[in-house]
Amino acid sequence: MTLRAVVKGVGHYLPERVVPNAEFEKTLDTNDEWIRARSGIERRHFAAEGETTSYMATAAAQAALTQAGLAVDDLDAIIVATSTADLTFPSAATMVQAELGMTHGFAFDVQAVCAGFVFALSNANAMILSGQAKRVMVIGAETFSRIMDWTDRSTCVLFGDGAGAVLLEAQEGHGTSDDRGILSTDLNSDGRHKDLLYVDGGVSTGTTGYLRMQGNQVFRHAVEKLAATATTALERAGVTAKDVDWVVPHQANIRIIQGTAKKLGLPMENVVVTVQDHGNTSAASIPLALSVGHARGQIKEGDLLVTEAIGGGLAWGAVVLRW
Ligand code: UT7
Numbered sequence: 001m002t003l004r005a006v007v008k009g010v011g012h013y014l015p016e017r018v019v020p021n022a023e024f025e026k027t028l029d030t031n032d033e034w035i036r037a038r039s040g041i042e043r044r045h046f047a048a049e050g051e052t053t054s055y056m057a058t059a060a061a062q063a064a065l066t067q068a069g070l071a072v073d074d075l076d077a078i079i080v081a082t083s084t085a086d087l088t089f090p091s092a093a094t095m096v097q098a099e100l101g102m103t104h105g106f107a108f109d110v111q112a113v114c115a116g117f118v119f120a121l122s123n124a125n126a127m128i129l130s131g132q133a134k135r136v137m138v139i140g141a142e143t144f145s146r147i148m149d150w151t152d153r154s155t156c157v158l159f160g161d162g163a164g165a166v167l168l169e170a171q172e173g174h175g176t177s178d179d180r181g182i183l184s185t186d187l188n189s190d191g192r193h194k195d196l197l198y199v200d201g202g203v204s205t206g207t208t209g210y211l212r213m214q215g216n217q218v219f220r221h222a223v224e225k226l227a228a229t230a231t232t233a234l235e236r237a238g239v240t241a242k243d244v245d246w247v248v249p250h251q252a253n254i255r256i257i258q259g260t261a262k263k264l265g266l267p268m269e270n271v272v273v274t275v276q277d278h279g280n281t282s283a284a285s286i287p288l289a290l291s292v293g294h295a296r297g298q299i300k301e302g303d304l305l306v307t308e309a310i311g312g313g314l315a316w317g318a319v320v321l322r323w
Contacts, residue, residue, distance in 0.1 A: 004173040004181030005128040007323055008070065008135070011063025012164040012291035013056045014278070015047045021157065028153045035157050040254025044160030044279030046145045052086045054095035056163035057141035060287070061096060064137065064165040072100045075167075076133035078107035079124055081116030081140045081283035083312070084147060085109055088203060092141065105133070112189070113197070114250050114311025116140060116283030121166070121307075121319045122185040128170045139165040140283035147199055149210035158252070159211070160279030164287025177238045180302070180322045184236035186229045187317040193221065197312040218314075222256045225316045227263035230308045233318035241265050243304050248293060250309030251275035251285040260308065272298055282311065299323055 020043045021032040035041055047056065057080050065071065078093045078100075085092040093107035112119040117140035124136040141163035148156040173179030196217045201209015226249065234241060241264045249257050251274050261271050272293035274285070281288060286307050293299040303323045310316035 001172045002175035005125045005168040006171040006181035008169040009064040009068025009167040010291045013059035014162045015045045030153045040275045041279045042276045047143045047161040053141045053143045054092045057096045057139045058099040060163040060165035064167045068167045072102045076105045077136045079120045081110045081120035083113050084143045112315040114282045115309040115315040117286040118309045118317040125182040134170045136168045140287040142282040142284045147211045162281045162284045164291045182321045184233045184320045186233040189313045189315040193314040223259035226260040226308045229318040233320045237320040245303035246305045247271045248307045252280040
């Protein structure tokens, strides 16, 4: 018997305020057509005042618990993937723990920017396989609207806020690729590219700072690295791209999503796409896509999924799992 980290529940939360592309035309030299054509984004959600990352993360976790038919007492750990925690510390995860009323176990954040959820899933998987936890709530939650420079048209039209959560549970499998649960992971980073995507604030500046991105440079790395990490993870899982039911990619740009699917040899019919409605929600984008894809009836029990993401660092990775 082989231990597997199996998805028991999934949920998400999106702020009420939806901002269409046209809204940016009022203040910036941009237009709906450019944003759609270059990124595939049509609208995004922005958090209201007081609607924090931990608030949205808690709501997503509650939805995942409800879907799983489990209670807070059933959890051993909470991992929040975020680059926009409410405060420098404590972690957003401990805030979620408090909000959920969980007084046992442990909680911590993972910070790998847009690749954060893949890194968090991999961490949760390792904890489950090593026996440190039986049930882990893995959340991706971000309020990137709070680190936007609203005068920079090359970044502020691309990002959005939201949260998604996946509840993983230890279950016995047979050690084959037919098992439900996480089948393989692949994580990478290369700090030489740290200046391509960063926030120009933090404890060293005494400010929160704003997101700065050389978008076309990140783009150049994205398709190649995403296809490579997905291929590595598929090989490790003992499956091929042909076996994949759903690619659930980080939702940054429809052209990156299409380019990666093409490199993997998969048609867009096998890709869960939410970028048009959410924009780039960084670490929240994959769990949001998993939850929306499940709610749409696309992702079903037994389906083989590959998730892949890249972001600041650069950091990138992939996870292969059977739903
Ligand atoms: O999630 C973390 C990882 N991040 C990503 O994956 C993002 C990766 N990058 C991208 O998605 C794309 O590079 C962007 C969507 C950011 C930009 O698309 P692009 O095709 O790479 O355009 P570009 O940056 O090369 O800019 C093309 C032109 C420039 O004008 P010039 O220099 O050619 O005259 C920009 O100034 O588009 C201009 N531009 C805009 N025009 C209208 C940049 N932003 C805007 C805008 N509206 N909002």
